[in-house]
Amino acid sequence: xxxxxxxxxxxxxxxxxxxxxxxxxxxxxxxxxxxxxxxxxxxxxxxxxxxxxxxxxxxxxxxxxxxxxxxxxxxxxxxxxxxxxxxxxxxxxxxxxxxxxxxxxxxxxxxxxxxxxxxxxxxxxxxxxxxxxxxxxxxxxxxxxxxxxxxxxxxxxxxxxxxxxxxxxxxxxxxxxxxxxxxxxxxxxxxxxxxxxxxxxxxxxxxxxxxxxxxxxxxxxxxxxxxxxxxxxxxxxxxxxxxxxxxxxxxxxxxxxxxxxxxxxxxxxxxxxxxxxxxxxxxxxxxxxxxxxxxxxxxxxxxxxxxxxxxxxxxxxxxxxxxxxxxxxxxxxxxxxxxxxxxxxxxxxxxxxxxxxxxxxxxxxxxxxxxxxxxxxxxxxxxxxxxxxxxxxxxxxxxxxxxxxxxxxxxxxxxxxxxxxxxx
Amino acid sequence: xxxxxxxxxxxxxxxxxxxxxxxxxxxxxxxxxxxxxxxxxxxxxxxxxxxxxxxxxxxxxxxxxxxxxxxxxxxxxxxxxxxxxxxxxxxxxxxxxxxxxxxxxxxxxxxxxxxxxxxxxxxxxxxxxxxxxxxxxxxxxxxxxxxxxxxxxxxxxxxxxxxxxxxxxxxxxxxxxxxxxxxxxxxxxxxxxxxxxxxxxxxxxxxxxxxxxxxxxxxxxxxxxxxxxxxxxxxxxxxxxxxxxxxxxxxxxxxxxxxxxxxxxxxxxxxxxxxxxxxxxxxxxxxxxxxxxxxxxxxxxxxxxxxxxxxxxxxxxxxxxxxxxxxxxxxxxxxxxxxxxxxxxxxxxxxxxxxxxxxxxxxxxxxxxxxxxxxxxxxxxxxxxxxxx
Numbered sequence: 001x002x003x004x005x006x007x008x009x010x011x012x013x014x015x016x017x018x019x020x021x022x023x024x025x026x027x028x029x030x031x032x033x034x035x036x037x038x039x040x041x042x043x044x045x046x047x048x049x050x051x052x053x054x055x056x057x058x059x060x061x062x063x064x065x066x067x068x069x070x071x072x073x074x075x076x077x078x079x080x081x082x083x084x085x086x087x088x089x090x091x092x093x094x095x096x097x098x099x100x101x102x103x104x105x106x107x108x109x110x111x112x113x114x115x116x117x118x119x120x121x122x123x124x125x126x127x128x129x130x131x132x133x134x135x136x137x138x139x140x141x142x143x144x145x146x147x148x149x150x151x152x153x154x155x156x157x158x159x160x161x162x163x164x165x166x167x168x169x170x171x172x173x174x175x176x177x178x179x180x181x182x183x184x185x186x187x188x189x190x191x192x193x194x195x196x197x198x199x200x201x202x203x204x205x206x207x208x209x210x211x212x213x214x215x216x217x218x219x220x221x222x223x224x225x226x227x228x229x230x231x232x233x234x235x236x237x238x239x240x241x242x243x244x245x246x247x248x249x250x251x252x253x254x255x256x257x258x259x260x261x262x263x264x265x266x267x268x269x270x271x272x273x274x275x276x277x278x279x280x281x282x283x284x285x286x287x288x289x290x291x292x293x294x295x296x297x298x299x300x301x302x303x304x305x306x307x308x309x310x311x312x313x314x315x316x317x318x319x320x321x322x323x324x325x326x327x328x329x330x331x332x333x334x335x336x337x338x339x340x341x342x343x344x345x346x347x348x349x350x351x352x353x354x355x356x357x358x359x360x361x362x363x364x365x366x367x368x369x370x371x372x373x374x375x376x377x378x379x380x381x382x383x384x385x386x387x388x389x390x391x392x393x394x395x396x397x398x399x400x401x402x403x404x405x406x407x408x409x410x411x412x413x414x415x416x417x418x419x420x421x422x423x424x
Numbered sequence: 425x426x427x428x429x430x431x432x433x434x435x436x437x438x439x440x441x442x443x444x445x446x447x448x449x450x451x452x453x454x455x456x457x458x459x460x461x462x463x464x465x466x467x468x469x470x471x472x473x474x475x476x477x478x479x480x481x482x483x484x485x486x487x488x489x490x491x492x493x494x495x496x497x498x499x500x501x502x503x504x505x506x507x508x509x510x511x512x513x514x515x516x517x518x519x520x521x522x523x524x525x526x527x528x529x530x531x532x533x534x535x536x537x538x539x540x541x542x543x544x545x546x547x548x549x550x551x552x553x554x555x556x557x558x559x560x561x562x563x564x565x566x567x568x569x570x571x572x573x574x575x576x577x578x579x580x581x582x583x584x585x586x587x588x589x590x591x592x593x594x595x596x597x598x599x600x601x602x603x604x605x606x607x608x609x610x611x612x613x614x615x616x617x618x619x620x621x622x623x624x625x626x627x628x629x630x631x632x633x634x635x636x637x638x639x640x641x642x643x644x645x646x647x648x649x650x651x652x653x654x655x656x657x658x659x660x661x662x663x664x665x666x667x668x669x670x671x672x673x674x675x676x677x678x679x680x681x682x683x684x685x686x687x688x689x690x691x692x693x694x695x696x697x698x699x700x701x702x703x704x705x706x707x708x709x710x711x712x713x714x715x716x717x718x719x720x721x722x723x724x725x726x727x728x729x730x731x732x733x734x735x736x737x738x739x740x741x742x743x744x745x746x747x748x749x750x751x752x753x754x755x756x757x758x759x760x761x762x763x764x765x766x767x768x769x770x771x772x773x774x775x776x777x778x779x780x781x782x783x784x785x786x787x788x789x790x791x792x793x794x795x796x797x798x799x800x801x802x803x804x805x806x807x808x809x810x811x812x813x
Contacts, residue, residue, distance in 0.1 A: 164639075164640075166639060168637065282798060283711055283712060286704070286801055288809070305515070306515050309515075309518075320494060320538075320539065322494070322539055327494045361716065361791060362795060389640070
C-alpha cells in the first residue's frame with residue numbers, strides 16, 4: 001500500500017518538487033495519487049517556501065489564522081539545542097509543504113508505535129502555512145547574567161526586554177521566552193497542528209512558556225489585501241509596511257549587516273515585538289460613534305481619516321476643525337502613532353485578533369495580539385509605544401497583558417538549520 | 425452605521441425591488457423616498473439642500489462635504505441666531521448625519537465651509553404633521569436647574585475634599601497611621617464622586633492620582649497612591665518606609681495640588697451634556713478600575729471608590745432625570761431600576777461607615793457587581809443623546 005499522507009489524500013502535490021529537492025527522506029509526500037481531498041477542508045492549497053533569503057511569515061501576505069508559542073529552553077547543552085533546531089527545521093519544511101511533521105506520517109508507520117505526526121491535519125492542504133522562528137534575550141543570558149550557551153557575545157544591543165510602559169499589566173506567564181515560533185495559516189487546525197508537533201519534538205529540550213491563538217488577521221502586508229477590522233470595529237494599521245515596498249523593508253524591517261557589531265549573524269533577519277493587548281470592549285462599545293471615530297482618528301465605515309478622503313488618503317494633521325482644534329484630534333490614535341510623529345519610524349505589523357474565553361468579570365477576554373517586525377525595536381517600536389501609552393486616547397480601552405521581543409534570524413539556506421548563523 | 429460590509433449593503437439594496445415585486449408598488453429605494461431625510465451637499469461656495477421643507481418630526485440631515493476644507497452644518501431658528509442643532513467636523517469627502525426633532529416652524533439651514541463667517545444660508549420650513557414634536561415650555565428651566573445644581577454639588581465635593589485632605593495630611597505627617605488609614609478612603613470619596621471633573625485637569629491628575637503601574641521609567645510618583653503604598657505596604661514585599669521628611673514632602677504636595685484643583689473647579693460651569701457624559705464616565709471608571717480591584721491596590725478600599733463613583737453618577741443623572749422623563753420615560757425608569765439594583769449590592773457590603781475590603785469579596789460577589797455595572801452602563805450610554813435631543 002502506498003504511504004498515506006496529507007499530500008496523498010489531497011491528490012496533488014503542489015509543492016512536492018521543492019521537498020524532493022531538499023533531499024529529505026521520502027515519507028510519501030511526493031507520491032501524489034488520486035482522489036479528491038476530504039470534504040469540508042477549510043484550508044487552501046498555496047505553499048510558501050520554507051527556505052530563502054528571509055524567513056517566511058514576515059512579508060508573506062498575512063494569513064488569516066495564528067498559533068504563536070514562546071518556549072523556555074530546559075537544557076544547558078548547546079548541542080541539544082542545535083539538534084532541536086535541526087529537527088524543527090526538518091519538521092517545519094515538511095509541514096509547510098503540506099506534509100506530516102515526521103518522516104513517516106500519521107498512519108503510515110508501525111502499529112506498535114505512536115505516529116510521528118499527530119494526525120489532525122490529515123486531508124488538510126498546506127493552507128499557506130509559514131513557520132517563523134525567533135530567539136529571545138534570555139537565550140543569550142539568563143536572569144542572573146549567565147552565558148547559557150556561549151552566545152552572550154553575540155547578543156545584539158537591541159535585543160533586550162522592553163521597558164515598562166504605562167498601561168502594562170504584564171503576566172509573567174504571558175511574557176518573555178527563550179525561543180518563539182509563529183505559525184500562520186489559512187486554516188486554524190493547520191497552524192495548531194504545526195505548533196503541537198514542534199512542541200512534541202521539543203520535549204526534553206524546551207517547554208512551552210506561553211502560547212496564543214489568533215483567529216483573524218488585523219493587518220495587511222500586501223497591496224493585494226484589504227485592511228481588516230479589529231475588535232473595535234475599525235481598520236487599523238493602514239500605514240503598514242507592505243511586501244511591495246522594497247526600500248521600506250530595507251529601511252525598517254530587515255536588519256543590516258553593519259547594524260550591530262555583535263549581531264552580524266542577524267543580518268537579513270528582523271526583530272519581532274509581540275504584545276498581548278487586551279481590549280475592554282464592553283466599555284468601548286458604549287462610546288458614541290462620533291467619540292469612537294475621534295479616538296481612532298478615522299471614520300468607522302470606510303476607514304478614511306477624519307481629514308477626509310478615502311482609507312489610503314494621506315492624513316492632513318494640520319487641517320483645522322471645529323472649535324479651534326485640528327479635525328484629526330491631537331490625542332487620536334492615528335496621529336499619536338503615525339510615522340510622521342516619529343521621524344518616519346515604521347513597522348511591519350502582523351497582528352491577530354483573539355478571544356480567549358471570558359474574564360472573571362464576565363467580559364470577553366479579547367483583544368489584539370500585536371506582532372510587529374522591525375529593524376530595531378529601540379528606534380522603530382519603543383518611542384511609538386511610549387507616545388501611545390502617554391497620550392493616545394485609545395489607551396483608556398487597552399491594557400497590555402503580555403510582552404516579548406525576539407530576534408528573528410535570516411532565512412534558512414539549503415543544508416542549514418534555522419538560526420545556523422547564530423551558532424556558526 | 426451598520427456592521428454589514430458596505431459592499432453587502434449595496435447588493436441588498438439591489439435585491440430589494442426583485443424580492444418585493446409581488447406587490448404592485450415596490451417600496452421606494454432606501455434613503456430616497458423618506459420626506460424626513462434631507463441631503464445636504466456642502467462645497468466651497470454652495471450649500472445644496474435637497475428640499476426646502478419637511479414635515480415635523482425626527483428629521484435626518486445627511487451632510488456630505490464636497491469641498492476641500494472641514495465644514496459644519498447648522499439648523500438655525502428663524503432669527504438665524506438660535507442654534508437648533510449642528511454637526512461639526514465634517515471632513516472633505518466625508519458624510520455626517522444630523523438627527524433632530526423639529527416642530528413645525530420657520531428655520532434656516534447653514535453650511536459653514538472652513539468654519540468661518542455666517543455660512544451659506546437658506547430658509548427652511550417644517551410643516552405641521554401628525555408626528556408633531558411636543559416641546560416642553562419649561563425644558564430650559566429644567567436644563568438651568570440641572571446645570572446649577574450640579575455645579576453646586578461639584579464645588580461642595582471639592583471643598584470637602586480639601587478639608588479632608590488636609591486632615592489626612594496632618595494625620596499622616598504626624599505619624600498617626602491608624603487615623604491616616606481611616607481618613608484615606610473617606611477623603612478620596614470626595615475625589616471619586618467628581619472624578620471625571622478632577623481628571624479633566626491633565627496636569628493635576630497624574631500628580632495626584634497616578635497608580636504605580638501608570639508611571640513611565642524615571643517618572644516621579646506622587647499623590648494619593650504613593651502614600652497609600654506607604655500606609656499599606658503588605659503587598660509590596662520588602663518595602664522601605666518613607667522617612668518623616670519624605671512623608672512631609674508628599675503630603676504638602678498633595679495639599680497644594682488639591683488647593684489648586686479646588687480653585688480651578690470654582691471657575692467651571694457645566695452643560696447638561698457634560699453632566700450626562702460625566703455620569704456615564706463615572707460608571708466607566710467603576711468598570712475599568714474599581715470592580716476589578718485595581719484602583720486601591722495597596723489599601724483594598726476599592727468599594728469606597730466604587731460607591732463614590734456611583735454617587736456622582738447618580739447625582740448627575742438625578743439632575744437631568746426630569747428632562748429624560750419628558751423625552752424617554754422608558755429609559756428613565758430603566759435607569760432608576762438599574763441604579764437601585766446596583767445600590768442594593770453595594771449596601772450589602774457596608775461595614776460600619778465604610779465597606780468590606782476588596783480582598784474579602786467572593787468571586788461570585790465581584791461578578792454580581794460587575795453584572796450590575798454592565799446592566800446600568802448600557803442604558804446610561806444613551807443618556808446624553810436623549811438629554812440633548
